[in-house]
Amino acid sequence: EAQVTQNPRYLITVTGKKLTVTCSQNMNHEYMSWYRQDPGLGLRQIYYSMNVEVTDKGDVPEGYKVSRKEKRNFPLILESPSPNQTSLYFCASSLSTSSTDTQYFGPGTRLTVL
Amino acid sequence: GENVEQHPSTLSVQEGDSAVIKCTYSDSASNYFPWYKQELGKRPQLIIDIRSNVGEKKDQRIAVTLNKTAKHFSLHITETQPEDSAVYFCAATLTGGGNKLTFGTGTQLKVEL
Numbered sequence: 001e002a003q004v005t006q007n008p009r010y011l012i013t014v015t016g017k018k019l020t021v022t023c024s025q026n027m028n029h030e031y032m033s034w035y036r037q038d039p040g041l042g043l044r045q046i047y048y049s050m051n052v053e054v055t056d057k058g059d060v061p062e063g064y065k066v067s068r069k070e071k072r073n074f075p076l077i078l079e080s081p082s083p084n085q086t087s088l089y090f091c092a093s094s095l096s097t098s099s100t101d102t103q104y105f106g107p108g109t110r111l112t113v114l
Numbered sequence: 115g116e117n118v119e120q121h122p123s124t125l126s127v128q129e130g131d132s133a134v135i136k137c138t139y140s141d142s143a144s145n146y147f148p149w150y151k152q153e154l155g156k157r158p159q160l161i162i163d164i165r166s167n168v169g170e171k172k173d174q175r176i177a178v179t180l181n182k183t184a185k186h187f188s189l190h191i192t193e194t195q196p197e198d199s200a201v202y203f204c205a206a207t208l209t210g211g212g213n214k215l216t217f218g219t220g221t222q223l224k225v226e227l
Contacts, residue, residue: 031213042120042203042217043158050212058214059115090157092215099207100146100165103215105157 002027004106006091012112013081021076021109023091031094031101032074033058034066036087037108043090049074050097081113116141118206120218127194128226135221137204138186144206147180147187148215152201161202162189166209194225 004025013019023032033048035058045058049068063085065077074093078085089109094101117140127133139147145166150158164171164178164187171178175194180187191198204218 033213033215035215035217040123040219042219043215044217045214048212048214094213097212099209099213101213102148102160102163103213105159107157 002104004091004093004104006089006106006109008109009107010110012114014114015082016080019078019081019111021078021089021091021111023074023076023106024072025074025091025093025104026072027093027095027104028071029093029095029104030071031097031103032068033092033103034064034074034076035090035092036060037090038087046076046089081111083113085111086113087111116144116206116208116216118204118216118218120204120221122221123219124222124224126224126226129194129196131194133189133191133194133198133223133225135189135202135204135223136186137188137206137218138184139206139216140185141206141208142182142185143209144185145209146207147178148205149178149189150203150205150217152203152220154200158203191223194223196225196227199223199225 034046035043047066091106092103148163177190205215
């Protein structure tokens, strides 16, 4: 089944404790992206990747890192999480980097930073 | 950068009535306008999209219209049903901007029996 997966789905952690949220797609998609969703703000892009070893900042990259060592994986790293990073995170992917390609979303990761 | 505004933030309709959600965008280079539906606790899922060379697109009870001159686009749901209750997001992408989606802030649609 073609899909985007994320792990963990739920995570409660404390300020400063490094964490990684994994994202994987099995559709051989070139483009992958991370969004955070906050009430009243919609979804905002954190980072994106147009291909292996090619990543770039989105609108709200502060406090986050990403890597794209393999085409299928695009982990989101929070080196020193803070309470303002409490949010719902979605990974998404699309076949190409074309602006008209449909993006498919993962199931989401609800992160709470205490 | 691109900015997308969405209205209303909440919308309540009676079952069988129509619902309309409106979005405006700022960058005239935007060329793709998807609409996503997000049910409670679920991921956003694409329900319809429109490209900049088309003025209207319809899929059963759902339609989207685009006015490039005014830089706005709208989602129309006819004969609403309780299962249409969800949060709807509009989005836009820019020509040559990769595939970055800029989202509106969402509309909570409630279809009442």
